[in-house]
Amino acid sequence: MPDTNLQLTSTISEDNTLQLALKNIEIPQPGADEVVIRIEAAPINPSDLAVMFAAADMTTARQTGNEHNPVISAKVPAQNMLSVKARVGKSIPVGNEGAGTVVAAGSSVDAQALMGKTVAVIGGGTFRQYLCANVENCLELQSGTSAIEGASSFVNPLTALAMVETMRTEGHSAIVHAAAASNLGQMLNRICIADGIDLVNIVRKPEQETLLRNMGAKYVVNSSSDSFYAELTAALIETGATIAFDPIGGGKLASDILTCMEAAASRNLTEHSVYGSDTYKQVYIYGALDRGPITLNRNFGFAWGVNGFLLFNVLGKLGTETTIAMRKRVAAEITTTFASHYTHQVSLAQVLQLESLGAYAKQATSEKYLVLPQA
Amino acid sequence: MPDTNLQLTSTISEDNTLQLALKNIEIPQPGADEVVIRIEAAPINPSDLAVMFAAADMTTARQTGNEHNPVISAKVPAQNMLSVKARVGKSIPVGNEGAGTVVAAGSSVDAQALMGKTVAVIGGGTFRQYLCANVENCLELQSGTSAIEGASSFVNPLTALAMVETMRTEGHSAIVHAAAASNLGQMLNRICIADGIDLVNIVRKPEQETLLRNMGAKYVVNSSSDSFYAELTAALIETGATIAFDPIGGGKLASDILTCMEAAASRNLTEHSVYGSDTYKQVYIYGALDRGPITLNRNFGFAWGVNGFLLFNVLGKLGTETTIAMRKRVAAEITTTFASHYTHQVSLAQVLQLESLGAYAKQATSEKYLVLPQA
Numbered sequence: 244m245p246d247t248n249l250q251l252t253s254t255i256s257e258d259n260t261l262q263l264a265l266k267n268i269e270i271p272q273p274g275a276d277e278v279v280i281r282i283e284a285a286p287i288n289p290s291d292l293a294v295m296f297a298a299a300d301m302t303t304a305r306q307t308g309n310e311h312n313p314v315i316s317a318k319v320p321a322q323n324m325l326s327v328k329a330r331v332g333k334s335i336p337v338g339n340e341g342a343g344t345v346v347a348a349g350s351s352v353d354a355q356a357l358m359g360k361t362v363a364v365i366g367g368g369t370f371r372q373y374l375c376a377n378v379e380n381c382l383e384l385q386s387g388t389s390a391i392e393g394a395s396s397f398v399n400p401l402t403a404l405a406m407v408e409t410m411r412t413e414g415h416s417a418i419v420h421a422a423a424a425s426n427l428g429q430m431l432n433r434i435c436i437a438d439g440i441d442l443v444n445i446v447r448k449p450e451q452e453t454l455l456r457n458m459g460a461k462y463v464v465n466s467s468s469d470s471f472y473a474e475l476t477a478a479l480i481e482t483g484a485t486i487a488f489d490p491i492g493g494g495k496l497a498s499d500i501l502t503c504m505e506a507a508a509s510r511n512l513t514e515h516s517v518y519g520s521d522t523y524k525q526v527y528i529y530g531a532l533d534r535g536p537i538t539l540n541r542n543f544g545f546a547w548g549v550n551g552f553l554l555f556n557v558l559g560k561l562g563t564e565t566t567i568a569m570r571k572r573v574a575a576e577i578t579t580t581f582a583s584h585y586t587h588q589v590s591l592a593q594v595l596q597l598e599s600l601g602a603y604a605k606q607a608t609s610e611k612y613l614v615l616p617q618a
Numbered sequence: 619m620p621d622t623n624l625q626l627t628s629t630i631s632e633d634n635t636l637q638l639a640l641k642n643i644e645i646p647q648p649g650a651d652e653v654v655i656r657i658e659a660a661p662i663n664p665s666d667l668a669v670m671f672a673a674a675d676m677t678t679a680r681q682t683g684n685e686h687n688p689v690i691s692a693k694v695p696a697q698n699m700l701s702v703k704a705r706v707g708k709s710i711p712v713g714n715e716g717a718g719t720v721v722a723a724g725s726s727v728d729a730q731a732l733m734g735k736t737v738a739v740i741g742g743g744t745f746r747q748y749l750c751a752n753v754e755n756c757l758e759l760q761s762g763t764s765a766i767e768g769a770s771s772f773v774n775p776l777t778a779l780a781m782v783e784t785m786r787t788e789g790h791s792a793i794v795h796a797a798a799a800s801n802l803g804q805m806l807n808r809i810c811i812a813d814g815i816d817l818v819n820i821v822r823k824p825e826q827e828t829l830l831r832n833m834g835a836k837y838v839v840n841s842s843s844d845s846f847y848a849e850l851t852a853a854l855i856e857t858g859a860t861i862a863f864d865p866i867g868g869g870k871l872a873s874d875i876l877t878c879m880e881a882a883a884s885r886n887l888t889e890h891s892v893y894g895s896d897t898y899k900q901v902y903i904y905g906a907l908d909r910g911p912i913t914l915n916r917n918f919g920f921a922w923g924v925n926g927f928l929l930f931n932v933l934g935k936l937g938t939e940t941t942i943a944m945r946k947r948v949a950a951e952i953t954t955t956f957a958s959h960y961t962h963q964v965s966l967a968q969v970l971q972l973e974s975l976g977a978y979a980k981q982a983t984s985e986k987y988l989v990l991p992q993a
Contacts, residue, residue, distance in 0.1 A: 297892070493916070514704060537913070545931070
């Protein structure tokens with residue numbers, strides 16, 4: 244194990260520039276409850292892009308440095324500087340999760356137990372070669388699970404499971420999911436099939452419809468279709484879904500979902516109410532694929548909610564026991580229910596090539612990047 | 619007591635017309651748990667206008683009939699007919715609350731106990747002369763309270779109290795209120811002063827600022843002011859308010875409130891988070907003074923909610939004991955904390971004059987109509 248290693252960092256300077264670079268940083272000795280993980284695989288998630296790009300205008304991005312040590316620079320519009328003032332001048336390590344082999348361990352029993360094991364890890368900046376992490380943030384993968392298979396063990400799997408738990412604890416019985424062909428959407432589809440929960444998948448493209456139907460999805464509606472409202476309403480009537488999860492945010496999809504839920508809920512009402520039906524309808528926004536404003540056209544009565552949905556807050560609400568049970572399920576089913584699919588595998592240096600940056604920055608449902616820091 | 623009496627009704631016909639008229643209907647004999655109330659005063663609330671006007675285009679309103687029995691007709695745009703299909707062909711009685719004298723009572727002890735008393739009543743169509751109501755929907759007013767004083771004992775007082783209870787049960791410690799110079803806003807201001815709760819009042823006009831300050835309000839901000847955001851944020855920092863109630867809905871006020879709450883919550887953060895602060899921020903929309911779309915500009919992180927707030931649903935959540943305690947407080951403080959102020963008193967026939975209709979339909983904060991069915 245070397246003394247130092249490369250870390251992909253994002254830095255905003257006083258002069259309104261963002262810089263992405265590989266910085267050589269020290270590998271610390273693990274504390275009693277810590278382990279050092281040789282990171283072998285880490286996915287690029289939308290939340291990583293938010294850390295990487297922050298408030299910068301990435302259309303101004305240019306690349307300097309060399310092939311092995313590329314540097315990306317971009318301008319931060321002056322009016323955006325206030326929103327990132329707490330990170331100005333700081334090198335932020337990038338990478339929310341990943342997996343690899345434990346190559347050093349602290350003195351505690353829990354840390355020692357992980358020595359030599361393949362683990363998944365959450366937090367800390369995983370776009371690096373060696374990460375020192377608390378054992379609490381590690382998930383031991385089953386023997387035979389590779390780091391590539393386990394790289395996405397936290398963000399997507401726990402988010403999908405948290406959606407199902409939220410549905411249960413808030414008294415709903417079926418789920419609507421937007422951008423449903425994503426890795427997360429495919430996981431949610433498999434969980435719902437396994438757990439016998441009706442899931443209404445909303446996608447935008449015919450090939451995404453086909454993909455999900457081939458994976459056993461019963462309800463798939465295409466928001467680009469002329470008959471979207473009718474088809475969505477029909478699926479809502481059949482499933483009784485009154486809770487939705489939407490990673491898009493901007494635009495009027497959340498509003499349209501509530502409108503169709505209300506149409507489904509009020510279809511049998513014999514008395515008109517100016518307040519709409521008393522069926523409670525909920526949309527959780529868990530991403531910002533469209534950063535534009537959310538527009539709510541109020542034709543869905545008064546029994547509704549639109550709320551932000553952030554994994555860490557939700558796990559806090561669901562409690563430690565539930566979270567531990569979720570983690571165990573993820574480890575047991577990481578190559579089946581929670582399997583992720585990547586279209587590109589890149590080295591740390593390749594993450595900072597303008598061409599690949601342009602591709603993963605699009606956050607296209609069909610493309611997913613995996614970083615291999617040892618490559 | 620006569621056999622029949624006049625009821626203000628709203629009827630939508632198959633031919634896309636809305637008709638408002640006074641209809642002669644029978645006064646039923648009260649059942650065991652019912653009383654007949656001679657309605658002496660009933661307020662025109664925004665919720666009554668929603669029942670009266672429904673989906674009609676009131677710019678097409680015209681008046682026929684005669685002085686004592688006027689009729690208002692208006693066109694319902696074809697595309698709106700679907701939203702009111704459950705009420706087509708039905709005469710809907712108008713009037714959500716009111717007060718008067720019990721002139722007949724059923725055989726039960728509870729009903730008999732109200733004989734001759736002045737009571738407030740909720741539901742049933744109070745824009746009439748004699749209303750038969752279940753005792754559960756009646757609130758006995760204290761001796762000496764007039765029907766005019768008690769006319770608004772339910773909708774506004776219980777909504778204001780439900781806001782305070784919701785603040786408490788959801789773990790907030792101060793309140794933001796929009797359109798705060800309304801009758802309801804004035805009640806909320808008095809409740810918060812009495813209960814020692816910080817209240818941030820948002821108004822649109824200087825005279826409303828003055829009105830509330832003269833009533834002891836400490837925090838009043840004017841959304842028409844150039845320094846609105848700075849003033850609102852300052853008030854949020856001082857009070858720590860993280861829950862807001864907004865009867866307007868349409869537009870971007872809810873979004874602006876969340877943005878200022880986030881600015882207040884994140885002002886001392888030393889670490890930047892792409893998810894924003896973890897302070898949960900809530901806006902409840904309890905009206906539709908602006909029926910346009912709600913626009914949410916997402917610059918307030920992930921810990922937020924915007925939800926519909928409907929009194930009857932909220933009371934259901936708060937429970938029977940809380941509701942009973944609220945009603946008792948209203949009866950005891952109806953001429954002080956829960957006093958309403960009316961700018962116009964009108965007869966049933968006057969409600970259906972185009973001129974007064976044009977005035978109360980505006981739902982101006984400074985104007986409030988009281989119907990006197992016996993006039």
